[in-house]
Amino acid sequence: MYGLIGKMLAAPGKREELVAILMESTGEMPGCLNYIVARDSKDENxxxxxxxWDSKESHAASLQIPEVRAVIARAMPIIAGFAEQFETEPVGGVGL
Structure with a gap:
């Protein structure tokens, strides 16, 4: 399995809009075993x-799906940056 954990920053006042846009992409990603979007409790943006993912290749392939690319294009104008990103090797857990 392949995992990613990342902290994304929304433009000021745009976090809820960004969350809504990112949640639109969850049903169109073959190989995705778990996709969670969460608000940071200490940073309002x-x-x-x-x-x-079942593999790193499935993640890469998802970025070529037209619906996913459209969601990314809609989100980009309100993304202020990427604060942190970590690649992981999931070994199991609830929901996997």
Missing amino acids: AIWISEV
Whole structure:
């Protein structure tokens, strides 16, 4: 399995809009075992995205799906930056 955990920063006042846009992409990603978007409890402009994939290749392939590319294009104007990103090797857990 392949995992990603990242902290994304929304433009000021745009976090809820960004969350809504990112949640639109969750049904169109073959190989995605877990996709969670969460608000940062201490930073009103930050969100955390946790992903678990069956493979790194499935994650890369998802970025070529037209619906996913459209969601990314809509989100880009309100993304202020990427604060942190970690690649992981999930070994199991609830929901996997």
